[in-house]
Amino acid sequence: MSFLYPSFLWALGVLAVPIIIHLFNFRRTMRVYFSNNRFLKQVKEASTAKRRLKHYLILFSRLLFLFFLVITFCQPVIPAKEQLGSDRSIVIYLDNSQSMSAQLADKTKGLDAALGFARSIVQLFPPDTRYKLITNDFAPFSNVFKTKPEMIDLLTQIRLSSVSRTASEIQERIRQDGIRAKEIFWISDFQKSTFGKLQTNRDSSSNIHLVPIAFAAIPNVFVDSAFLENPFAAGGEKNVLKVRVRNDGMRDVDQLNLKLVINNVQAGTSSVDIPQQGVAETSFDITTGLSGINKAKISFNDFPVSFDNDFYLAMNFTEKIRVVEIKNANTPTPIEKVYGNTGVFQFTGFSADNFNYNFLSQADLVVVNGLNSIDPSLVSALQGYLDNFGNVLVIPGNRPDLASFKNLLRLPNVNVIENTQPMDLDRPDFDNPFFENVFEERSVSLAMPKATKKLDWGADRSALLRFKNDQPFLSSFSRNGKLYVMSGALESELTDFYNHALFVPVMYRLAASGKKNESRLYYSLRESFIGVRMDSLQSDEPVRLIGQEELVPSQRKVGESIFIDLPKFSISNGFYNLVSQGDTVNLLAFNLDKSESLLAQYSGDEVKKMMGDGTNVSIFEATSVGTFSNEIKERYLGTPLWKYALLMAIAFLVVEVLLIRFLK
Known part of the structure; x- marks a missing residue:
């Protein structure tokens, strides 16, 4: 035990006052004469003994009253287990992720309990202590230390955030302050799904205090x-x-x-x-x-x-699907007609001798239609396009050149078939994902078109369409992109496929499967950036995200795509319009990272072991603000005893009054 004001111990000299009063009785005595005082003497002796005991008890009570009264003003304390550094700097990490909205056993929300713990820290430490508050947003206010009034005001502004942080991200953010020793209070639910791995190169000069927010067993x-x-x-x-x-x-x-x-x-x-x-x-x-x-x-x-x-x-x-057709001449073809819906497709047709190779990089699907011979430079460009995850549909002419098609298709068994007769196509495989959701009814008696085979590449059990003799008519081959090959030409004397009801959905599916960078249904807020393709990016004006608030994120344009860096501390789950030059060009939906919904937690002991189980890592097991405050006082401020000393002083004063009043 020690005293906050030991100099006040000199006041113990006041204990001499009741002793002096007891030793020197200043009351004047009166002598009374009696004829026979034998009986009075016996009574006097008995009364003197009782009076002496009463006086001693009263003296003892007075001495103890004065002693404990002096000790009260000396402020006795049991010394604290831990001491703050000389710089008195405290860093508080407060987890304000969405999972902190779950309830504790007493129905208190996790964030409310965490804020109560943080306020206790600020209110209990000495006034000259400096604080830094870090939340999941990594907001600018966490860059500098705050005074006690600033910190209390800042805590009133903390709300739930859509951002989740891993333990390594939090450690790195704390280290940005420098290497000076400090106290770190880590207030979190220590969620297993988002905690991740801790960095091993910890700063042993910093004391880390884990404050777990333990939820009740809540399903989600x-x-x-x-x-x-x-x-x-x-x-x-x-x-x-x-x-x-x-x-x-x-x-x-x-x-x-x-x-x-x-x-x-x-x-x-x-x-x-x-x-x-x-x-x-x-x-x-x-x-x-x-x-x-x-x-x-x-x-x-x-x-x-x-x-x-x-x-x-x-x-x-x-977004429109961009289709490029390379054909023999500038005449209308079935391909141009099927992709003529301008609300869905952006179609461009070129003759083979007047083709601009720059259009390849912008196309979702390239259709090589009706060519008998393919120029080597075009073959090289198409192969580069395929290697760059492009999609190509090859439809031969009525007299295909075997060498050029071998170079393009890179199929070892490809051959040219001559003098064949039209054959019936077999009905589609309704279980093939390619035809999923195309047919209202799976009719076995579906009338199928005929086609004349000009190319053969051997057996293909996974062909999209086959002849009735099980030979492939339309096959798909995986390169980096997709290569689709049709065995016959789309000419009236060779096939009626392009007039059949099956032609439109097949061609639509081929185009849709080649669509690049299509907008996703939703994005996770854990993603760092997203890419969106836009029909026109002619202006240098940056695009904006308009949702709950308007944002101008960091962005960069590559061709006709734009890549946006997500400002995690500003964006929240919900809808955001992508606006360019005042027009809404796209809609983006953002959802919380689903790992945030997995509420399983690490215990304080488990986290301490992951941190190396060092002596500089401690755990606060408090479940309420009151018990947490008491634990802070015991660890850092010591246990004050002046209240107990005052109670003892009052108790002995009462004892003295009772002795005087009732002891005869």
């Missing part, structure tokens, strides 16, 4: 992923939205009702049963053809964890 349901069966619904055709829902809890969820809203109009509902720690899939039929930009949201009720009950989707059908 969230959307794991969502996708369209037909990623590009050309012409607004029927589509199906597939949704996978995950249950992170330890009990089954029955009859969870999901609702799909498109453009603020309810488009469907679905009920799903999800096993514990499992995933279930459901679907929504999108029967109404969608075009342009559409805002979709999947929502459900899941209490008490509700931060991930909404899932946002951007259904953009504004």
